[in-house]
Amino acid sequence: MLTALLTHFDAETSRALAKIAQPVSIPASTTLFTPGAPCRQFMLLLDGVVRVQAVSAGGREILLYRLRPGDSCVMTTSCLLGGLAYPAEGIAETPIRAAVFPDHVFEQLLAESAAFRRFVFGAYATRLVDLATRIEEVALERIDTRLARLLLEYVQQEGSTIERTHQSIAADLGSAREVVSRQLKAFEDHGWVELGRGQIIVLDRPALERQSRD
Amino acid sequence: MLTALLTHFDAETSRALAKIAQPVSIPASTTLFTPGAPCRQFMLLLDGVVRVQAVSAGGREILLYRLRPGDSCVMTTSCLLGGLAYPAEGIAETPIRAAVFPDHVFEQLLAESAAFRRFVFGAYATRLVDLATRIEEVALERIDTRLARLLLEYVQQEGSTIERTHQSIAADLGSAREVVSRQLKAFEDHGWVELGRGQIIVLDRPALERQSRD
């Protein structure tokens, strides 16, 4: 099944990877890496979701990005290769399975496989664009715009009934729980959503789409 | 002189690069790439400073990072390779000189030179860490903290007399000019800086360092 997930590589690379990769299973809520203890291997996510976030001194959090099946954790890898301090932490949001292999294998693959290089660079490009886009959002956009867009992302992932607390949404936005509560209340007053304890039902997607375009 | 700048590569790579690279000179204030027209080649900056920024619909700007001599423009490159839309624009803040070569050369170098791979990955790591750190700053830190830190960066680059307008500082912070003016006024009231038209003289670095640590 590992091989199946690696079909974006050529046949030879896939076989090579499947042989050496150690598939590991990790329960939800595990902290996978922190600024103090970065992950020391190349990791390819097979199943589950990893949340990569920054945490301030005051304890407020902001999501940098999520890793999903097929994603690799390029940031830790590159920090290892580049010898840089790693500024974020990674947490398993669900139980996860991942293929792990040591960095000398990573370097060997980079040297030998054009397909692997393409894969890795694609992963880097995605991360860079994600992060740059997020900076633009955080610095330049209104919170109602960003909340509407985030709700639409949740809908894409898990359908129109969203099972999340206001607190966890605030952590994704890098904002405060009260702010999220007030904005959601406003959305409910407009008839765009229906609020329940730990759950948000999206009633009017077009309205949210309009709001998310500002 | 190109070869001299490429000494972080092995001798063979340096020679290869020097042969094929086209050194170009570009005047200050030139727009090098935009979301609409990304740069289509691998570019290694030899001299000058390039500002890479995001621009909102409303015209507000925020600095993503600056490229300095020895840096390469990894974001455009990776977007080319990954076929992704590029979300930022690059502007020459000073006159610049750069070595430019087409992407097939880039791919060949990646395949053949471990040193070049290390260089490119180092560049990626630096960018990723920069961007992640910036998200944390923008989302979670106070504006006075960020301004103090930015002033200290300017001091490092250009000495304790900083020749910049409040508007340009606001663009670096992703904030508004009035906000920067007010904060600088407060710093002046504390005796930390002295303000003049288009110039800020830093009088008390330790105080700014304290403020920048929050």
Next chain:
DNA sequence: CGGCTCAGTGTGACCTAGTCACTGAATAAA
């Protein structure tokens, strides 16, 4: 069942940051 605990949410008061409109001051251009 009633009462307990606790996570999740609602709310008002207050503070910080961003926006808008306008003024004045310094420099450059005519």
Next chain:
DNA sequence: TTTATTCAGTGACTAGGTCACACTGAGCCG
């Protein structure tokens, strides 16, 4: 010198973040 133009200062207002505290539903335990 007069006139533009760029840069900075300011007050009034809005948006968003912080703090303190009240309320509510769900699970638990006697």
